[in-house]
Amino acid sequence: MAMASTRSIRMLVPSFSPCPRSGLASARATATAREERMAEQVSLRERVKEPPSARLVESYYRPAVARARAQVFDHEMWAHCAHALMLERQGIVARAPLAACLRLVLQMAEQGPESVPVDERQEDLYSYVERRIVQALGPDIGGRLHTGRSRNDLNATTWRMALRGELIAAQRALLALRGTLLRLAEAQAGVVMPDYTHGQHAQPVTFGYWLLAVADALARDGTRLAGALRHADLCPLGAGALTTTAFPLDRDLTAALLGFAAPLEIAYDAVASRDDALEAVSALAVLGATLSRLATDLMAWSSWEYGFLELADRHCAVSSIMPQKKNPAALEHIRAAAGMVQGALAAALACTKNTSFADVNDAVTAVNEPVLEATTRSRRILALIEEVLQGLTLRPERMARAAAEGFGSATELADVIVRESGLSFRMAHAVVALVVREALAAGRSADAIRSADLDQAAATLFGRPLALPETAVAQALDPAANIRARGVMGGPAPEEMARMLAARHGLLARDAAALEAVIGRVEAARARCLGFARGLAA
Structure with missing residues (x-):
């Protein structure tokens, strides 16, 4: 993996040889009742005298912490490891306290979110994690991990890591759907049917040609998602509250250890901007519109009046009163979910609009909820529509007869x-x-x-x-003759379909390779970072 830092990650290896356990043993041996009391006194809420309002907790803190535990806990543990490795490599914090912190962080990572007790007194996940570290190691040792860092850049980083993972998953699902569409387009390139403009018979096409057109629209959706991933794949860590820090941080190093393509350079931008989230949910909303239109056509064509195709039973529901009914539940759900994704875009934009360009909760934090919910919904309906397409039963005779009868020629x-x-x-x-x-x-x-x-x-x-x-x-x-005659570039003629399908298979392979390169980089960085952390903690 390439990185812009003057220090290669490989230079870390000699520095992370196992260290003796005497540092942690000494720290534990000298932990006194006074230090334990100090640990209780070290809190992020020193500035205020009262605990959070019960209503503030109910409306804001509790659900926010629950979401963070579910969505970014693993990313936060990874980020703690990367930051600790950088602090040691730069000589900012001594090896022994960082080793102690890393041992506890790795233990929490292995045990999961349940290893961090949660009550009603803290604002966010990081507050509980730091309290757990300080209570276990004391404020002198446990309090050193946060050196040169703010919750602002840490939270911006971990939520970008979560968004990056969700965008990767959504792109994988989209690539699978595109592959299925191309295979079906190839198989159904000779199935003649009428196509429609304004809901009326227009010209003869083939079902394969319609599928290929949808695949191209989804390929552009994939390009938008890839752009969103590229902009989300930048690391805010090291930005601090908004102006970096006087400590000699190596931001290239932490970005590389976390698998990011590069640091998000300007610190103020890194903690104030959420265009990464807005771009992602925008791309997903456009994708949802494509999927909804696809579902709408399939719903119409599965009706008795059209009779062009039938959905598999596993994708349908029944009526409690009308025994003949076979309702296209999967397609209705896809359309509803697409609407919810578009609602998430509206929510994210509304949270951001008219806020100052700075780290403020409504613009920077609140957007996480609708955006990550949108990524999850999108990933699920992409997998579902692919399954629906694979389960379709076509009625070619009825489709061809409708094309011949409907004046489309x-x-x-x-x-x-x-x-x-x-x-x-x-x-x-x-x-x-x-x-x-x-x-x-x-x-x-x-x-x-x-x-x-x-x-x-x-x-x-x-x-x-x-x-x-x-x-x-x-x-x-003759509808079939009509189709054979449409050999101009982009038409449904068999030779043109064959050319376009070959080109689309090539494009799909290139897109898949580009995504796998990102996945490989992220997975390799995680393995290296955690491996180095275990070495330093040993």
Whole structure:
């Protein structure tokens, strides 16, 4: 893993050889009742005389601590390890107290959030973690871990780590969905169906072509998520409250130990900005709109009136009173969840709007809840819609019949008139529109139109027949022939579909490789950081 620091992580290894246990033993041996009392007196609330209001705890602190325990506890333990390693490497804090702190941090990491007792007297997760460390090691030893650091930069870092993990999971789910769409598009490239504009028959397509179009829209959603991940993948640690510190921190080192691509350079920006969260939930809201539109089409096409496809039983619900019902519950849930993600975007923007550009709870902290909830919802519905698509049963005969009956081939019929008779397109358009209108009035379908019908309409409108060969008219009205003729770039013709599918498979592979590179970097950094921490703590 590359890093911008003048010190390579590999230079850490000689420094982290095992140290004797005498430092911790001595600290424990000299812990007196006085030091224990001091530990109780060292608190983040020295400035205030009263404990938090019960109503403030109920509305704010308790749910915030619960979310942090569930979402960032592991990240916070990792961040403590990285900060301690940097303090030792820079000579800011002596080795022995840091080793003692790391032993306890690693123990808490292994035991999980339950290792940190929680009551109603502290504001956030870090407050409880620090109290646990100070109570166990005393204020002289336990109080050294926070050197050169603020809750501002620590919390900004751990929530970015949580967001990074959620964005990675969402991208993985999106990549899997794109892969399924491409495989199905390939398999269903010959399944003819009508497509619709404004809810009316438009032109013949194939189900595979529709799937490929959705896959491309989702690929752009993936690009937006990748951009959000790139901007979230910057490390605030070392920014302090807002202006860094006079201690000689190595921010490149801590960023690398935490698997970030780089530090978030300007300290003020690092603790005041939450555009990372806003960008992420914006991208997820757009993705949700795509998924909701996909679900809407599938819901319509699964209805009795369309009859194009059927959802698997495992994705449907039943009626308590109507025994015939098979309700598309999975698709309805996807649409509802997409709406909730869009609501999360509105909530995050509302929290941030009209706040000062600084570390304030409403702009910097409050957005975590809706944004991380949105990432979780998005990841789940991505996996669900992929499963729904894999379980679909198509009805190709019904789809093809609807394409033939619904006058979707009228555009190609007008084009044939232009090519065969020399009429302008607008004149040909008028001829076909009149023929369609009369066919509908007579209750005839599109495949019943003949050359004589065109002659009559052309004579009525322009005073002359067209005399098109019957075979040319039949070819123009054939939905499958229509599709084969659409060979312009981006059309549904078989050879063009084959070209586009090959290109999309290549793009999917590149996107997957880029994400796996980020995952590999993060996982390798975590393994190295915790390995170094264990070495120093030994």
